[in-house]
Amino acid sequence: MDEECCDMRGMLGFLILFLVSKKPMHGKEIADEITKRKGEKPSPGTLYPAIKNLREAGFLDEQKEGKAITYTLTPSGKKALTVAKRKFCKIFLGVFP
Amino acid sequence: MDEECCDMRGMLGFLILFLVSKKPMHGKEIADEITKRKGEKPSPGTLYPAIKNLREAGFLDEQKEGKAITYTLTPSGKKALTVAKRKFCKIFLGVFP
DNA sequence: TTATATATATCGGATGACCGATATAATTAG
DNA sequence: CTAATTATATCGGTCATCCGATATATATAA
Structure with missing residues (x-):
């Protein structure tokens, strides 16, 4: 919450x-x-714990490539996103032009 | 975070x-x-403190009507919403069909 | 080789969203 | 009138998001 x-x-x-x-x-x-x-x-401190949580929930797969770790959606991650998208669009219906 | x-x-x-x-x-x-x-x-416990915060930020006006309190946007509340909407649409661009 | 840059990860702390329970205030029902 | 219902508000606690600082790991540069 800020002034504007x-x-x-x-x-x-x-x-x-x-x-x-x-x-x-x-x-x-x-x-x-x-x-x-x-x-x-x-x-x-925000990002990596959030990624970790999603991984632990089984929504993300990781693939180490050198020092970077590439993430992809698991099948259940895809399902979760589909459900979440539906919820999101319902909650915020009318906000998007 | 739940299973689905x-x-x-x-x-x-x-x-x-x-x-x-x-x-x-x-x-x-x-x-x-x-x-x-x-x-x-x-x-x-979630709703009323959130309303209170918005009121204290000057974004909401209140009008007591019996025991109910009706809220309306202040001019600066309207401005805040405009800014927030723009931000929201940018952050979540692509989610809405 | 060592030094530097970059990606990942954790830590302790703050804040807002969130809960269920409880309290207060006003209106309605009996 | 009293009792019940309904709207508002707070409380103590949990949890996710968020921060900046710090640590670790890997790749690149010198």
């Missing part, structure tokens, strides 16, 4: 699933894409 | 501003509308 806008926190796991559904990504790429959309870079 | 979907928490203040921008509402009405959209009722 309300707090826009939340939905991080959902956003990560959505981004990774578009193409496989490693952590830094996810961070960069979120930076682009939010205008602000998420800190490592 | 990621955590969808967040954006509560934004959602309240958006709902109130459509028509003046009292607390219970806001709760009912959120119930409709989320399929789950927000608890009083």
Whole structure:
């Protein structure tokens, strides 16, 4: 909450699933894409635990490539995203032009 | 985070501003509308402090009517919502069909 | 080889969303 | 009138998002 806008926190796991559904990504790429959309870079302390949670929930697969770890959606991750998208669109119906 | 979907928490203040921008509402009405959209009722402990924060930020005006308090957007609340909507649409670009 | 840059990961702390329970206030029902 | 219902509000606690700082691991540069 600041002077010109309300707090826009939340939905991080959902956003990560959505981004990774578009193409496989490693952590830094996810961070960069979120930076682009939010205008602000998420800190490592935010991003990596969130990725870890999604992995532990079985929604993300990881593939180590050198020092980077590339994430893709698991089948249940795809299902979760489908459900989440439906929920999201219902909650925020009318916001998008 | 549950088994079939990621955590969808967040954006509560934004959602309240958006709902109130459509028509003046009292607390219970806001709760009912959120119930409709989320399929789950927000608890009083969630809703009223969030409304209070928005009021204190100057985004909501209140008008007591019997025991109900009807909320409307202040001019700066309208501005805040405009900014927030732009941010929201950018962050979640591509999610809505 | 060592030094630097870059990607990943964790830590302790803060804040908002969230809960269920409880309390208060006003209106309606009996 | 009293009792029940309904709307608002707070409380103590949990959890995810969020931060900046720090640590670890890997690749690249010198």
